[in-house]
Amino acid sequence: VAQHRQSIGLDLILKPVSKEFKELDGYFRSYLNTDVPLINSIFEHLLDSGGKRIRPLLVLLIAASSREKVTEDRFRLAVAVEFLHTATLLHDDVVDQSDMRRGNRVAYRIWGAEPSVLSGDYLYSRAFNLLVDIGHLGILDAISTATTEMARGEILQLLRSYSTATTVKEYLEVIHGKTASIISASCKSAAYLAGFEGQHLEAFREYGRNLGLCFQIVDDVLDYNAEGGVFGKAVGKDFLEGKITLPLIVLMDLLNKDERHMVSEIFLKDSPEKVDFKLIMRLMENHNALEKTMDVAKRFSSAALKALTSVPKDASRESLESLARYVLERRS
Amino acid sequence: VAQHRQSIGLDLILKPVSKEFKELDGYFRSYLNTDVPLINSIFEHLLDSGGKRIRPLLVLLIAASSREKVTEDRFRLAVAVEFLHTATLLHDDVVDQSDMRRGNRVAYRIWGAEPSVLSGDYLYSRAFNLLVDIGHLGILDAISTATTEMARGEILQLLRSYSTATTVKEYLEVIHGKTASIISASCKSAAYLAGFEGQHLEAFREYGRNLGLCFQIVDDVLDYNAEGGVFGKAVGKDFLEGKITLPLIVLMDLLNKDERHMVSEIFLKDSPEKVDFKLIMRLMENHNALEKTMDVAKRFSSAALKALTSVPKDASRESLESLARYVLERRS
Numbered sequence: 001v002a003q004h005r006q007s008i009g010l011d012l013i014l015k016p017v018s019k020e021f022k023e024l025d026g027y028f029r030s031y032l033n034t035d036v037p038l039i040n041s042i043f044e045h046l047l048d049s050g051g052k053r054i055r056p057l058l059v060l061l062i063a064a065s066s067r068e069k070v071t072e073d074r075f076r077l078a079v080a081v082e083f084l085h086t087a088t089l090l091h092d093d094v095v096d097q098s099d100m101r102r103g104n105r106v107a108y109r110i111w112g113a114e115p116s117v118l119s120g121d122y123l124y125s126r127a128f129n130l131l132v133d134i135g136h137l138g139i140l141d142a143i144s145t146a147t148t149e150m151a152r153g154e155i156l157q158l159l160r161s162y163s164t165a166t167t168v169k170e171y172l173e174v175i176h177g178k179t180a181s182i183i184s185a186s187c188k189s190a191a192y193l194a195g196f197e198g199q200h201l202e203a204f205r206e207y208g209r210n211l212g213l214c215f216q217i218v219d220d221v222l223d224y225n226a227e228g229g230v231f232g233k234a235v236g237k238d239f240l241e242g243k244i245t246l247p248l249i250v251l252m253d254l255l256n257k258d259e260r261h262m263v264s265e266i267f268l269k270d271s272p273e274k275v276d277f278k279l280i281m282r283l284m285e286n287h288n289a290l291e292k293t294m295d296v297a298k299r300f301s302s303a304a305l306k307a308l309t310s311v312p313k314d315a316s317r318e319s320l321e322s323l324a325r326y327v328l329e330r331r332s
Numbered sequence: 333v334a335q336h337r338q339s340i341g342l343d344l345i346l347k348p349v350s351k352e353f354k355e356l357d358g359y360f361r362s363y364l365n366t367d368v369p370l371i372n373s374i375f376e377h378l379l380d381s382g383g384k385r386i387r388p389l390l391v392l393l394i395a396a397s398s399r400e401k402v403t404e405d406r407f408r409l410a411v412a413v414e415f416l417h418t419a420t421l422l423h424d425d426v427v428d429q430s431d432m433r434r435g436n437r438v439a440y441r442i443w444g445a446e447p448s449v450l451s452g453d454y455l456y457s458r459a460f461n462l463l464v465d466i467g468h469l470g471i472l473d474a475i476s477t478a479t480t481e482m483a484r485g486e487i488l489q490l491l492r493s494y495s496t497a498t499t500v501k502e503y504l505e506v507i508h509g510k511t512a513s514i515i516s517a518s519c520k521s522a523a524y525l526a527g528f529e530g531q532h533l534e535a536f537r538e539y540g541r542n543l544g545l546c547f548q549i550v551d552d553v554l555d556y557n558a559e560g561g562v563f564g565k566a567v568g569k570d571f572l573e574g575k576i577t578l579p580l581i582v583l584m585d586l587l588n589k590d591e592r593h594m595v596s597e598i599f600l601k602d603s604p605e606k607v608d609f610k611l612i613m614r615l616m617e618n619h620n621a622l623e624k625t626m627d628v629a630k631r632f633s634s635a636a637l638k639a640l641t642s643v644p645k646d647a648s649r650e651s652l653e654s655l656a657r658y659v660l661e662r663r664s
């Protein structure tokens with residue numbers, strides 16, 4: 001039932017740009033623009049693995065606010081931000097030595113580290129190519145600043161692995177970098193394309209930033225309680241990789257000294273097991289840590305909605321509002 | 333003696349921009365612009381490892397042709413192209429699982445694969461940031477096209493590993509991508525900064541392309557005969573990594589069927605040894621394969637010189653000409 005309600009939600013959100021959204025696959029393929037079969041194979045595998053495409057969706061929705069003629073630039077931007085996202089997934093899987101993503105084996109396990117790193121670099125470059133083709137320096141500035149923050153965020157995350165003393169502030173700094181910065185830049189860039197100026201540009205940027213933070217926090221909550229298997233999201237992945245995310249930080253704050261010490265010990269184990277994860281899950285349940293984490297996500301969702309109040313009311317804005325609510329409810 | 337003559341050569345080449353060249357280190361550090369100690373440590377290690385900095389040198393020389401006031405843009409461009417080059421080195425070392433580069437342990441072996449991949453991504457992004465700060469779409473187009481070709485070239489090289497049937501044409505396609513494209517784009521971009529137009533832009537691009545091809549061929553020859561240790565260049569690295577470069581392709585063309593078969597067998601061994609490399613070296617000597625490979629490099633050096641004939645005669649052009657000769661003579 002929950003899934004049914006969700007998919008209706010997403011269909012409604014997509015409505016103002018459903019035609020363009022369906023065209024994305026074709027643009028992904030044509031903009032990939034390579035004669036090297038290996039790059040094509042890896043990319044097709046990633047397409048088949050079916051991401052949520054939230055970044056291109058945001059671009060298409062915001063660009064659709066414009067009364068101007070639809071140009072190819074919105075597709076260039078939509079594809080570029082998804083290429084950048086895909087490039088980071090390829091590199092992350094090598095960095096994290098992941099096995100699965102969204103229920104599929106990751107490219108790294110099929111083709112090895114070398115093609116994953118290099119295909120990531122290829123996608124990264126193609127993304128900038130597309131942005132240069134748009135030829136808007138404001139967009140180039142927003143996106144290149146965001147990718148710098150992305151790389152910085154990923155490195156901070158790596159440095160803070162296994163550090164159970166990570167604070168909420170440090171966590172937010174990491175997820176701003178790795179997730180919110182590019183979503184924020186995607187929204188601002190699409191607003192440029194739609195012809196917005198000044199405070200409207202900032203409103204879309206702010207919407208994107210808060211949506212991105214909310215999105216990542218929910219993602220991190222799902223890592224502790226998704227109905228694994230059904231939705232293809234492996235539970236406990238972050239825990240096993242030593243990634244300290246908000247649910248654990250919130251939990252630590254709720255524990256007494258002895259319990260905190262025990263959780264730290266578990267995290268620092270050479271090879272934590274399912275039983276360790278279950279113990280942490282029990283503590284999470286006893287202390288309502290996931291609900292309390294979701295409260296933080298809700299605050300960012302509200303901030304995203306608030307940012308939108310200054311932009312013109314139209315079908316796109318309605319969808320963006322629904323999206324800010326939808327990300328709180330998603331189960332995968 | 334040879335080393336002495338070389339260093340005089342390089343000093344003379346540097347002369348028109350010796351002041352700016354010395355300032356590069358400061359710009360590298362300030363443009364890196366990070367508060368993350370790990371990124372700084374990795375970058376300082378790379379600075380200490382002392383690359384040739386041929387890309388920034390080209391940028392500074394060509395930009396110096398301009399009669400206009402020196403602006404910071406030439407440093408932004410010089411640093412950006414070196415960042416891009418450094419990013420590919422970081423990723424290549426992970427891909428190749430290298431141990432040493434220029435007599436130093438590679439970052440990958442000191443800090444691991446994750447920081448190397450992610451710091452490479454960071455440098456890559458910072459480079460585009462700097463280019464966006466310059467704000468010249470022609471430059472952004474040239475460089476982003478080149479980085480796409482770089483990634484493509486690296487992937488082609490990977491796909492053709494251990495393929496002793498690689499042709500000269502296929503080899504040139506790989507080295508155009510991985511080396512010549514960015515050198516070519518660096519030259520063209522610097523020419524934009526210096527205010528050149530039309531055929532002059534193309535002349536610098538063509539100079540860079542030919543210089544880059546020459547440079548890479550000499551590099552590949554040095555892998556078979558550098559005086560290892562003294563100059564820190566490990567001999568036989570390409571061979572051991574299964575990289576089929578021009579010396580081997582030239583050799584294969586000079587061998588009879590049985591000898592070719594033997595060389596292929598050696599290349600396909602699970603773990604080729606020093607003794608295998610020595611056998612191939614003996615064949616190279618008997619057939620003058622390295623001299624014949626250098627003949628190809630000389631042709632590209634000549635083409636680089638020819639491309640310069642149409643650009644204004646000044647101190648920069650003289651240095652660029654000397655550089656096209658110098659790359660043929662370098663021993664490290």
